[in-house]
Amino acid sequence: GQNIDQPTEMTATEGAIVQINCTYQTSGFNGLFWYQQHAGEAPTFLSYNVLDGLEEKGRFSSFLSRSKGYSYLLLKELQMKDSASYLCAVTDSNYQLIWGAGTKLIIKP
């Protein structure tokens, strides 16, 4: 079966750095997405990786290793507004989007 694994919950301190991991087992691979979802709001697109390596966008970076079936989202200089759930999703060989259950990130002052 197809599976996306990510931690259920993480806690970090304001101003610090946090890394949210995502591992996947899917039938084929056509890209990996990260979304941010604040409580009661829409998921919003953060990043897309299809090639190995690190993509940086301001305070957020996303890394992919296709050979390891692994990605992480790195958040630097954490702010209270970064408290949210972070969803990992993979496009499989049929171009279906397979979703993880999300990681709830709690930022403490």
Next chain:
Amino acid sequence: ETGVTQTPRHLVMGMTNKKSLKCEQHLGHNAMYWYKQSAKKPLELMFVYNFKEQTENNSVPSRFSPECPNSSHLFLHLHTLQPEDSALYLCASSPDGGGGADTQYFGPGTRLTVL
């Protein structure tokens, strides 16, 4: 108005009621999606419409009935729901309805409670 909008934002209904959820996208996209989001579970894809044609129906119970009159509007008609159908229902749209980089944009969702 921009992006993807959904109405109503909150809905409480009894098991014998009939109601409809509405989604509208102002992005000029060709594909629209309905998802169910339950606590601590992955998003569950319910229906996909590509150029107004339904392309996916992931074994969704018939008490959920989608309608896509044009590429900008999507409805989810609900009837005789069960309490376990209580969840957040998200609508999304994407430019192409396929392809690895086809990014989905979501509406804020309808929080549905079935009594």
